[in-house]
Amino acid sequence: MVYAMPPLIRITEYGIRSISPTTVEAAESLGVTSRQLLRKVQVPMARRSIVVGINQCTLAALSMATIAAFVNGPGLGQPNVQALENLDIGTAAVTGLAIVVIAIMLDRTTTAASERSDKQNRGIGQSAKARRATLGVFGLIVLVTIWLSRTYVQLAQFPDRFIVGSDLGRWISDATNSVVNHVDAFTNGIKNVVSYGFLNPLQSLLAETPWWLMAVVLIAISFVLGGWRPAVVTVVCEAVLLGVGLWNDAMVTLGMTLVATVLVMIIAVVLGVWMGRSPRADTVARPFLDAFQTLPPFVYLVPALALFSTTRFTAIVAAVLYGVTIATKLVADGIRGVPAATVEAAESSGSTHWQMITKVQLPMSKAALVLATNQGLLYVLAMVVIGGLVGGGSLGYLVVAGFSQASLFGKGLAAGIAITALGVMLDRTARYTAARYGQR
Numbered sequence: 540m541v542y543a544m545p546p547l548i549r550i551t552e553y554g555i556r557s558i559s560p561t562t563v564e565a566a567e568s569l570g571v572t573s574r575q576l577l578r579k580v581q582v583p584m585a586r587r588s589i590v591v592g593i594n595q596c597t598l599a600a601l602s603m604a605t606i607a608a609f610v611n612g613p614g615l616g617q618p619n620v621q622a623l624e625n626l627d628i629g630t631a632a633v634t635g636l637a638i639v640v641i642a643i644m645l646d647r648t649t650t651a652a653s654e655r656s657d658k659q660n661r662g663i664g665q666s667a668k669a670r671r672a673t674l675g676v677f678g679l680i681v682l683v684t685i686w687l688s689r690t691y692v693q694l695a696q697f698p699d700r701f702i703v704g705s706d707l708g709r710w711i712s713d714a715t716n717s718v719v720n721h722v723d724a725f726t727n728g729i730k731n732v733v734s735y736g737f738l739n740p741l742q743s744l745l746a747e748t749p750w751w752l753m754a755v756v757l758i759a760i761s762f763v764l765g766g767w768r769p770a771v772v773t774v775v776c777e778a779v780l781l782g783v784g785l786w787n788d789a790m791v792t793l794g795m796t797l798v799a800t801v802l803v804m805i806i807a808v809v810l811g812v813w814m815g816r817s818p819r820a821d822t823v824a825r826p827f828l829d830a831f832q833t834l835p836p837f838v839y840l841v842p843a844l845a846l847f848s849t850t851r852f853t854a855i856v857a858a859v860l861y862g863v864t865i866a867t868k869l870v871a872d873g874i875r876g877v878p879a880a881t882v883e884a885a886e887s888s889g890s891t892h893w894q895m896i897t898k899v900q901l902p903m904s905k906a907a908l909v910l911a912t913n914q915g916l917l918y919v920l921a922m923v924v925i926g927g928l929v930g931g932g933s934l935g936y937l938v939v940a941g942f943s944q945a946s947l948f949g950k951g952l953a954a955g956i957a958i959t960a961l962g963v964m965l966d967r968t969a970r971y972t973a974a975r976y977g978q979r
Contacts, residue, residue: 542603542921546865546914547596553910554588555581557876591872594646595865595914598829601642628715628842629708643829719846726846734852738798745790750781753790757964765971776964783953791933793961795851795926796919799858803915804908806859807866811911812896814867815874815904828864854926854935862918866911873907874900913966920962924955934958
């Protein structure tokens with residue numbers, strides 16, 4: 540619950556704040572109360588964003604299934620953990636697929652409910668009487684099937700001939716091993732190029748620069764980009780990092796987080812614009828995004844570890860795969876939210892597809908892009924600890940060590956506090972920067 544609530548809160552806030560001030564002023568001029576304004580104007584007009592938030596909340600809760608297994612949580616997490624402990628990619632993929640199926644079912648149900656509500660507001664679709672009749676028929680069918688399953692034992696048992704999970708798991712394991720054997724030289728080359736050409740210099744810049752100089756630089760960047768408020772937040776967060784004694788580890792983690800977030804946003808903008816401009820592309824891509832988001836975080840580590848061995852780059856790849864889904868959905872929602880009249884006006888003036896994207900749709904989706912960056916950043920940070928299991932090092936490794944060894948619990952707690960401070964610092968800088976430039 541704690542992990543799943545923040546996306547819903549942030550996305551709902553974004554939907555409420557994105558409503559046109561002119562619409563709010565018009566409603567207030569009619570004498571509506573604050574409660575009426577919220578219930579009759581703001582919530583209905585923010586329905587699309589709220590549904591996205593509900594979807595993300597649901598998917599985030601499902602993604603915790605594996606972690607819940609570590610505290611004796613029942614369900615699909617248990618076989619998934621056992622498969623991961625044995626590096627059994629096939630079985631882990633099958634259990635992850637079961638979670639994905641549940642997620643897609645819930646996602647499509649909530650989205651369809653929102654679309655039906657929109658149609659009803661416009662007087663389109665089934666009437667309330669017809670809908671109640673349909674529900675009554677299906678309810679009767681459910682009651683009959685329940686009675687049959689309670690009366691005849693064979694109807695309550697799942698037939699063994701339909702179980703294909705074990706065969707599917709073996710096929711996935713064999714296919715993965717075959718692919719890894721053919722591409723390991725190529726993937727190791729990519730890892731070495733990125734690590735030596737970009738990661739190592741960035742890490743040296745952040746971690747090996749004197750702490751006081753880097754602290755001043757981060758404060759100055761926050762002030763120039765966002766003003767004095769994010770600068771004050773940066774000062775407080777830096778004091779926390781110094782107070783817990785993990786400045787060097789925090790700078791290493793900051794470098795990895797920045798690299799992963801940049802990669803997330805590059806992919807998210809490309810895919811999000813494609814999905815936002817094409818309903819068919821959205822239909823094709825969304826199930827894959829749901830699949831990637833609902834796969835338990837630990838599942839990402841298995842193929843990444845097989846392809847890139849135990850390095851920082853492995854942790855970055857896993858973080859990018861985990862964070863790109865939410866960012867892509869938010870970018871696509873922002874592109875779709877651009878008024879159709881604005882798009883038609885730009886087309887009538889002779890704008891090309893590229894000009895439409897860069898001059899109209901992306902600038903008008905600035906709030907969605909900022910929200911996508913924030914959420915992508917938070918999802919990347921959520922993978923920092925898990926990345927510590929595959930060579931991520933620094934703060935993630937310290938949290939893992941504190942979790943597994945009672946003598947290092949204090950060190951792990953301090954690392955968790957440091958990760959939170961990094962997240963708050965980056966989040967506030969991004970938000971105030973967007974607010975400042977959005978007013979120009």
